[in-house]
Amino acid sequence: MTLLEVAGLTVGVTRSPTSILANVSFSIPAGKIVGLVGESGSGKTMAALTIMGLLPDGIEVRSGRVRMDGRQLMDPANLTLRRRSEDMAMIFQHPQAALNPTMKVGRQIARVFSLQQGSGRSEAMSQSIEMLRRVGIPGATRVAQAHPHQLSGGMCQRVMIAMALACRPRILIADEPTTALDVTIQAQIFDLIRDLVAETGAGVLFITHDLAAVAEMCDSVTVLFGGQVMEEGSRDDIFRRPQHPYTSFLLDSVQQEVDPDVVEAGVDFELVGCRFGHRCRYAWEACGEVPDLFSVGAGHRSACFLHTVGENRVGTS
Amino acid sequence: MWRYLGRRLLVSVVTVAGIVVVVFFIMRVLPGDAAAVRAGPYASEEKLEQIREQFGFSDPVPVQFVNYVKDAVTGDLGTSIRTGGEVTEELLIRLPASLELAFYSVLLAVVAGVPVGIAAAARRDTWIDRAARVVAVLGSSMAFFWLGLMLTFLFFFKLGWFPGPVGRLAITTQPPETITGFFTVDAALAGNWGLMGEAFSYLALPAVTVGFVLSAPIIKIVRSSMIEVLDSEYVRTARALGVRRREVLFRDGFRNALIPVTTAIGIIFGYMLGGNIIVELIFAWPGVGRYAYEALRVNDLEALQGFVIVVGLLYIVLNVVIDFIYSWIDPRIKLGQKVVA
Numbered sequence: 078m079t080l081l082e083v084a085g086l087t088v089g090v091t092r093s094p095t096s097i098l099a100n101v102s103f104s105i106p107a108g109k110i111v112g113l114v115g116e117s118g119s120g121k122t123m124a125a126l127t128i129m130g131l132l133p134d135g136i137e138v139r140s141g142r143v144r145m146d147g148r149q150l151m152d153p154a155n156l157t158l159r160r161r162s163e164d165m166a167m168i169f170q171h172p173q174a175a176l177n178p179t180m181k182v183g184r185q186i187a188r189v190f191s192l193q194q195g196s197g198r199s200e201a202m203s204q205s206i207e208m209l210r211r212v213g214i215p216g217a218t219r220v221a222q223a224h225p226h227q228l229s230g231g232m233c234q235r236v237m238i239a240m241a242l243a244c245r246p247r248i249l250i251a252d253e254p255t256t257a258l259d260v261t262i263q264a265q266i267f268d269l270i271r272d273l274v275a276e277t278g279a280g281v282l283f284i285t286h287d288l289a290a291v292a293e294m295c296d297s298v299t300v301l302f303g304g305q306v307m308e309e310g311s312r313d314d315i316f317r318r319p320q321h322p323y324t325s326f327l328l329d330s331v332q333q334e335v336d337p338d339v340v341e342a343g344v345d346f347e348l349v350g351c352r353f354g355h356r357c358r359y360a361w362e363a364c365g366e367v368p369d370l371f372s373v374g375a376g377h378r379s380a381c382f383l384h385t386v387g388e389n390r391v392g393t394s
Numbered sequence: 395m396w397r398y399l400g401r402r403l404l405v406s407v408v409t410v411a412g413i414v415v416v417v418f419f420i421m422r423v424l425p426g427d428a429a430a431v432r433a434g435p436y437a438s439e440e441k442l443e444q445i446r447e448q449f450g451f452s453d454p455v456p457v458q459f460v461n462y463v464k465d466a467v468t469g470d471l472g473t474s475i476r477t478g479g480e481v482t483e484e485l486l487i488r489l490p491a492s493l494e495l496a497f498y499s500v501l502l503a504v505v506a507g508v509p510v511g512i513a514a515a516a517r518r519d520t521w522i523d524r525a526a527r528v529v530a531v532l533g534s535s536m537a538f539f540w541l542g543l544m545l546t547f548l549f550f551f552k553l554g555w556f557p558g559p560v561g562r563l564a565i566t567t568q569p570p571e572t573i574t575g576f577f578t579v580d581a582a583l584a585g586n587w588g589l590m591g592e593a594f595s596y597l598a599l600p601a602v603t604v605g606f607v608l609s610a611p612i613i614k615i616v617r618s619s620m621i622e623v624l625d626s627e628y629v630r631t632a633r634a635l636g637v638r639r640r641e642v643l644f645r646d647g648f649r650n651a652l653i654p655v656t657t658a659i660g661i662i663f664g665y666m667l668g669g670n671i672i673v674e675l676i677f678a679w680p681g682v683g684r685y686a687y688e689a690l691r692v693n694d695l696e697a698l699q700g701f702v703i704v705v706g707l708l709y710i711v712l713n714v715v716i717d718f719i720y721s722w723i724d725p726r727i728k729l730g731q732k733v734v735a
Contacts, residue, residue, distance in 0.1 A: 129634055133625075134518075162636030174627040177646050179724060189635050224725040240635060 080280045081105040081128070081165075081248050086141030088120075088127055088304075095346045096139065097123055098304040099367070105248060105280035110270070112295035112312075113284045114327070118344055120304040121284045122170075125250045129167050130158035145247070163193065166241035167250040171257050172233035176225040182236045183209070183221025189243035208239040212269060231262035238269060249273070250282045255290070267294055288331050292316055297376070300324050303344040303352025306370065310377035320379035323353045351380070359383055402717075406710045413706040414466065414699075418459055421695045431692040432475050449475055449696075462699075471703065472696030476689060481700035485682060489704065490575025491562055492674070492681030495604065496666035497576070498597055502605030503612050504659060510609075511616025515624060516643055526613055533610025542603040542676040549599060556598050559677040563589075563596055600677040604670055608662050615658040619651040626650070652723045660716040667712065668705045 081104060088098040098120045105111045113121050126132050128143050128150070138156040142149065150160050169175040177185055186208055187201035196204060202221070209217035212235040225233055234254060241249055251270060255263035271294070274281055283294055291298055292312065299309040300323065308321035319325045345355060354364040363382040371384040429445040430437070437445075446452045450461065465472060471481040514526035542559075549556045562577055563569060570580035570589055578597065581590035623629060624647050632646045669683025682701055689697035720727045 131630055131634055167634045169627060169631065171627060175631045177628045177632065177650065178726060179649050180645070188637065188641075192636055192638075226726045237631075240631070244635060 078107050079104045080107045082144045084142045087139040089139050091135050091137050101306055103299045107280050108278045109296040110281040110283050110294050112291040112298040114291055115301035119301045122252055125252050162244050165248040166244040166246035168237045168241050168254050170253040172237045186240050186243055189240055212239045230258050248280045252284045305352050308379040314377040320373045321381050322357050322359050402714055417699050417702045471700035474694055474697040476692050476694040481697050485704050488682045488685050492669035494576040498601040499604035500663050503608035507609035507612030508616050511613045514617045515620030530610045530613045533607050536607050538672045545599045557596055561678045600673050616655055619654040623647050623651045656719055664709050664712055667708045
């Protein structure tokens with residue numbers, strides 16, 4: 078069952094023709110983890126902030142629909158996002174920076190309970206300690222009295238997750254939740270997120286540039302480049318049967334077999350047509366237009382004109 | 395905490411010693427002859443010599459210094475050559491006048507500047523923000539003497555709402571019994587509300603003059619630190635969790651902007667500690683600023699030395715107080731430990 082559906086999302090810089098997300102669509106089913114993958118600057122975080130209604134000043138939504146259980150979250154008239162906090166919650170990349178430095182972490186969680194359920198001060202506090210226990214924090218009562226600077230990054234991310242869970246969200250957006258953490262902590266945070274999905278049936282949008290993490294965590298994957306969706310499919314589709322030249326390139330980059338010229342070319346947001354065009358070794362005249370997403374298998378789609386000429390298997394070599 | 399205070403005290407002693415040494419020797423190399431000023435233009439050479447002898451100017455400088463330090467540690471800052479009075483006593487009479495004016499000026503500046511700065515940051519690039527920036531530019535380019543004169547002209551001379559610039563109280567009014575030295579507080583403590591009102595009415599124009607000028611830097615610093623905090627990741631978190639706008643603005647926003655704001659208020663208050671010479675002159679305010687000005691005009695060495703040392707002491711006390719405020723508003727700052735950003 079699809080919980081969240083994002084369709085045709087285009088986001089741009091105010092008073093500038095540049096769009097940083099172009100016609101992006103993806104959906105998140107209940108109880109599944111959907112990966113949003115791409116290199117830095119591909120628009121992953123912008124997509125998350127858009128559906129959270131947290132776009133920074135100077136960035137505006139140009140078009141698109143965001144639906145939750147069939148309910149419109151994006152007002153089609155003025156393109157502002159109106160969501161309830163129990164719809165979605167988000168955890169961030171730098172957990173220590175994402176917590177209020179002058180507030181005890183217990184209170185930071187407790188105020189979410191007060192907000193969500195109208196709990197009184199002491200009730201919210203005990204709910205908060207209970208939630209800290211649930212995300213696997215030992216000595217929760219003591220930790221609740223700590224300020225963020227007294228906790229490690231991993232602890233702070235658990236606190237962040239506890240805050241997000243206090244919203245009882247149906248969709249959890251995890252924006253590179255372990256980038257700032259070391260590997261053992263990363264494994265623990267991943268376990269925690271998986272447990273939550275199993276327990277609550279929430280859908281997760283998992284944003285990362287770490288393909289190993291995607292392979293480990295996600296049920297399905299959307300590959301983003303330069304604000305355009307390159308390919309989408311199940312985890313196995315993307316890893317075993319990549320159809321888009323960019324996906325192949327991305328997978329190769331893990332084995333360090335990539336052409337440095339391609340990497341250093343960056344993203345050209347002024348480029349008309351496929352944004353990967355100037356970096357793609359298959360590019361030809363057709364790439365001056367934006368390709369549609371072509372169906373290349375069950376639930377597997379790829380946005381490349383190669384699929385129109387019968388060359389529908391790019392391979393990873 | 396006590397260890398911290400002890401260490402601060404030790405450092406303060408060194409600082410004060412430094413101030414005394416520097417001030418003493420700078421004063422000795424200043425041009426001019428205090429004795430000649432005291433004696434008047436037609437004094438004989440013997441008369442001058444007699445005055446130099448009386449005030450100890452004929453001793454070698456190191457001897458003068460030792461004598462000065464010996465007296466200073468007992469609280470005796472010497473004798474004013476201009477008035478013939480004890481410097482310590484004269485400063486203690488005038489200091490509360492300056493401090494009272496400084497206190498109410500900074501209070502006004504904070505009460506006016508902080509909300510304006512917050513509003514400007516919360517509604518960036520709207521008319522509120524633009525108006526706040528205009529006020530800030532006006533305030534920082536406004537000369538004390540011009541604003542003071544204009545306010546006096548309008549509210550005393552034209553409208554008659556406030557008393558004229560004749561000092562802290564009407565000349566015929568008996569000041570309240572000294573407890574704190576703040577006339578407004580002492581009058582209230584004595585239960586004399588009429589006197590308190592009078593003290594406030596005399597304070598109003600100088601305090602507004604200084605307060606308006608000082609509100610400019612406060613508006614600027616509140617606005618910029620609020621903007622920085624409102625763009626922070628933890629404010630984004632609070633918004634993501636659906637925390638109410640008002641709470642985000644104050645609990646996540648302003649609370650975390652307080653450190654730079656406190657620093658700014660401390661600096662401004664410190665700047666006011668020595669009295670505001672121009673405002674004290676315009677409003678005939680009997681404070682230390684005017685005292686120092688008069689002393690400087692006639693090379694009144696010991697009065698000037700005393701002034702600098704007392705202001706230095708106050709500054710040290712102010713800084714300790716501000717450190718305590720820091721540790722109270724920011725849990726990351728623990729007194730006696732290194733500050734980790």
